[in-house]
């Protein structure tokens with residue numbers, strides 16, 4: 001593609017270098033280490049590294065042109081200066097891959113919790129009804145049925161556009177994180193449906209205030225296609241506010257929640273032991289059989305139902321396909337032990353997530369609850385005390401252990417756990433830093449009808465080595481039982 005076509009619509013402040021905008025662009029990258037002959041390099045000032053520092057190297061490697069924010073003169077190749085390189089990357093990627101999101105049914109899911117679960121339920125419903133889906137999210141990306149590993153929930157705009165361009169699936173379901181929105185990773189992507197699952201405190205290490213965090217998530221809804229639809233859980237106060245705001249701006253919304261005023265409503269009288277529930281849509285009532293325990297997962301299912309209804313238009317077919325949904329890796333995954341105790345592996349790492357999980361466990365009438373969890377290093381530390389308070393008040397025994405250190409030293413994390421435990425714990429808690437030994441202790445100290453709840457890591461592999469050389473909570477449980 002010619003550079004002139006790749007930069008279409010890009011707001012350029014200054015065009016220096018050799019000014020040859022007819023040069024051929026063979027590829028785009030924002031990583032100097034990946035630059036090949038003929039590539040367009042986008043220099044990004046990152047959180048750790050400044051891409052502009054590599055300009056000499058990328059010219060040496062044969063880059064055809066550079067887009068960046070800093071001022072430059074006297075370069076042998078075109079250098080296009082823009083206000084925001086991350087935003088520019090979105091426009092360039094969209095042009096280079098020929099606006100792929102315009103040709104798909106695009107579904108973006110945001111919210112603090114429930115994005116992954118909702119995306120998998122939605123994928124299942126649509127595929128059971130003959131529509132294959134590309135999935136971009138936390139666990140993996142899946143394109144044309146092929147699994148592609150990922151580091152981010154929402155990858156960079158370059159990766160997103162490439163995945164959609166490569167996809168032969170008619171539908172694309174994306175989890176959209178607040179970091180992704182804030183860093184313009186979805187710039188240039190347009191959505192047919194945007195979902196808002198719920199909103200509670202998280203990621204304040206990055207967004208600093210809850211209002212900034214909300215505004216980041218809210219921005220996704222500006223990217224709805226002209227006739228696009230917002231699907232909103234109005235039982236969440238922040239989401240309700242978003243719904244009113246969107247309606248006042250003339251946007252289309254479709255709501256789910258307990259009140260009959262919603263487009264799909266249900267009555268709250270559910271419990272995790274009860275697998276069937278009645279929902280009402282256009283004054284018709286339906287009974288839904290759903291495998292995943294917990295009211296929170298029921299909300300996820302409802303949002304997925306509401307979205308698929310816009311695409312499939314047969315409530316019966318949707319309700320039928322929910323019956324065969326078996327769950328999501330690391331989300332309230334249940335394992336039964338021969339001694340009559342039960343394990344749950346779950347990805348909860350917010351206080352709201354923990355509250356939901358422990359409430360759900362209580363609905364099974366456990367004899368005792370042993371809760372094993374840790375705190376992620378270098379993340380929103382202020383939420384840690386709330387997580388501990390919830391665990392201390394709802395479990396019979398809690399065991400504080402290691403989670404991802406994220407560059408925090410083992411000793412500092414141990415100290416943090418000790419201080420937290422002193423200040424916000426109670427006599428029911430102990431600290432066993434080695435995660436595998438914490439699980440061993442819980443197994444040895446559990447009996448029939450006890451529940452052992454291990455939260456924080458869910459489907460993820462361990463980032464550090466433990467006494468038992470297993471890779472995940474699930475593997476550790478299997479090792480011991």
Ligand SMILES: CC(=O)N[C@H]1[C@@H](OP(=O)(O)OP(=O)(O)OC[C@H]2O[C@@H](n3ccc(=O)[nH]c3=O)[C@H](O)[C@@H]2O)O[C@H](CO)[C@@H](O)[C@@H]1O[C@H](C)C(=O)N[C@@H](C)C(=O)N[C@H](CCC(=O)O)C(=O)O
Nearest residue numbers: 030031032033044046047048049051152153154156177179
């Ligand atoms: C803090 C943060 O969000 N960082 C994200 C950001 O990285 P960055 O651009 O700041 O990276 P950087 O390392 O400083 O590099 C800057 C630039 O220099 C370039 N570079 C770098 C080295 C080199 O030799 N040459 C070179 O050109 C890099 O390619 C990059 O373009 O942009 C990258 C590309 O999009 C992301 O992969 C990366 O996510 C990191 C890995 C991360 O952990 N992010 C977390 C906080 C995150 O985004 N999480 C959310 C989910 C949150 C949740 O709901 O749980 C997510 O969507 O994943």
Ligand SMILES: Nc1ncnc2c1ncn2[C@@H]1O[C@H](COP(=O)(O)OP(=O)(O)OP(=O)(O)O)[C@@H](O)[C@H]1O
Nearest residue numbers: 112113114115116117138296331346347348353356
């Ligand atoms: N609707 C919900 N409301 C509150 N908590 C939920 C909800 N759905 C899931 N959770 C909790 O959050 C955890 C993560 O769920 P899920 O992976 O679906 O959310 P996510 O938004 O994708 O999370 P992340 O952004 O961290 O990847 C679950 O294991 C559960 O503990």
